[in-house]
Amino acid sequence: MAQAIDMLETHPRSLNTDAGLLASAIDALAECASTCTQCADACLAENDVAPLVECIRLNLDCADICEATSRVVARQAGSNPDVVRAQLQACIEACRACGDECERHGMHMEHCRICAESCRRCEEACRQLLVAMA
Amino acid sequence: MAQAIDMLETHPRSLNTDAGLLASAIDALAECASTCTQCADACLAENDVAPLVECIRLNLDCADICEATSRVVARQAGSNPDVVRAQLQACIEACRACGDECERHGMHMEHCRICAESCRRCEEACRQLLVAMA
C-alpha cells in the first residue's frame, strides 16, 4: 500500500501532520481491520468456539473501530482535531484490548498470534499519530 | 425501530446497563448515521458547495463514527467496558462537532437543520449511556 502516501502527496491542501506518520496509520488501520475480520472468522471455525467468544467480540469491535478511524484519519485536510484525537484514543483502546485477548490464545492458535501483532502495530501507529497531532 | 429493545430483551445474557438507555442509543446512532449520510449528499447537491465542504467532512466523520459506535454498543454482552466508553466519548465529540457545523447552516438549509437535531439527540443518548456505564 504505497497508495496512501501517494494520495497524501497529491492532496491539494497541505497536511496538518507528518505525511509518513499519517500514511503509516492509514495502512496499519486497514491491515488491522482486515486481520481482525479474518481472525473472528477463524475463531468461529475452531472446534471449540466457547473459549473464543470474547476474542470474537473484541475482533469485531476492533475491526469496526479501525475502519471508522481509518476513514476519519484519511479525511485529514480539515476534520475537527478533537474528533480525530478522540477517535484515535478509542482505537488505541480497542487495539490494546483485542491485542491482549488474542495474545492469550496466540500460543495455541496461529491466527490469534498474527492478529495480536497487527493490533500492536496499529496501536503504536495510532499513538504516534496522536502524539504528532498534540 | 422497536426492534432494538425486543432484541435486547431476548438476548441470552443479562445486560450490564439499562435496556431502555441502550436501545435508545442504538436507535439514535442508526438514525444519526443515516441522517448524516443524507445531509452530506444534500450538501453536495447544493448550487454553492464551497461553504459546505467542512460540513460534508464532518457529516462523513459523524456517519462513520456513529455506525462503529452503534455496532460496539450493540455487542453489549461482553465487550470491554473501556473500549465502549472510549468509543462513546469519540461519538459524543463527533456529534457535537457535526451538530455545531450543521446548526450554522440550518437557517438557510433545512437538511442541515434536521441533521443538527439528529446529532443533538444522538450526542445526548450517548452521554446518558456513558453516565449509566460509569
Next chain:
Amino acid sequence: MAQAIDMLETHPRSLNTDAGLLASAIDALAECASTCTQCADACLAENDVAPLVECIRLNLDCADICEATSRVVARQAGSNPDVVRAQLQACIEACRACGDECERHGMHMEHCRICAESCRRCEEACRQLLVAMA
C-alpha cells in the same frame, strides 16, 4: 425514523425514485443492519454456539451489506444507477440467506425469529425499490 423522509424532501435535487419507497428502504436497511449485529451477539452468547456458527456468519455478512446498501441508496441524487441496482441485488441475496438461516432457529431462539422478520422486511423493501428503479 421520520428523519429519512424529511431529509429526502429537503434535498436540493429532485428524486429519481418515489420518496416513500426510498425512505422505507433506508429505514429497513438501518433496522436490519442493527438487528443482525444484535442477533450475531446474542447467538455468540448462547450456551451452545456450534450450531449457530453459520447463522453468525450470515448475520455479519447481512449487517455489512445492509449498511453499505443503505449508504449507496441514501446518495440517491446522482449515483450511478447500475451500481445502485447491483448493490440492491446483493442486499436482497444477503437478506434472503440470513432470513432463511435465522428462520431455522426461530422456533428455539426468539432473537433469531425477530431477526428473520427484519431480514424479510428489508428484502421486500429493497425489491420494491429495485422494481421502481427499473
Next chain:
Amino acid sequence: MAQAIDMLETHPRSLNTDAGLLASAIDALAECASTCTQCADACLAENDVAPLVECIRLNLDCADICEATSRVVARQAGSNPDVVRAQLQACIEACRACGDECERHGMHMEHCRICAESCRRCEEACRQLLVAMA
C-alpha cells in the same frame, strides 16, 4: 499486507477458493477503499468542487462497497456463495463506475489518476475471484 495470506493459511477450515486469489482480493479491496476515501477528501479540497461532485459520490459509494465486500470475502470459510458472488458483482460495478469517472479527471488531478488505477486493480481482483468461485 502479507497479513491476508498468512491469516488464510492459519484458518482452521480448508478454503473454498485459491488462497492467492482470495488474499489478492482482500488486499485490493482494502487498498481501493482507502484510496477512494482519500480521493473524495482530495476532491473536496480542490478550488472548484462543482465538476467533481459526481466523482465524490462515486468515491464514497466505491469505498463503502469495497469495505463490505472485503469483509464478506474475508469470511470465506462458510458464507453463502450466492451472497459472495452477488456482492463481488456489485463491487465490480462500483469499481468500474468510479474508475471511469476518476479517469476523466486523471489528466488534471493526480489523486484521481492514482485512484482510477486502484479501482482497476480492485475490479480485476474481484473478477478473478468471481471466476474462480464459479
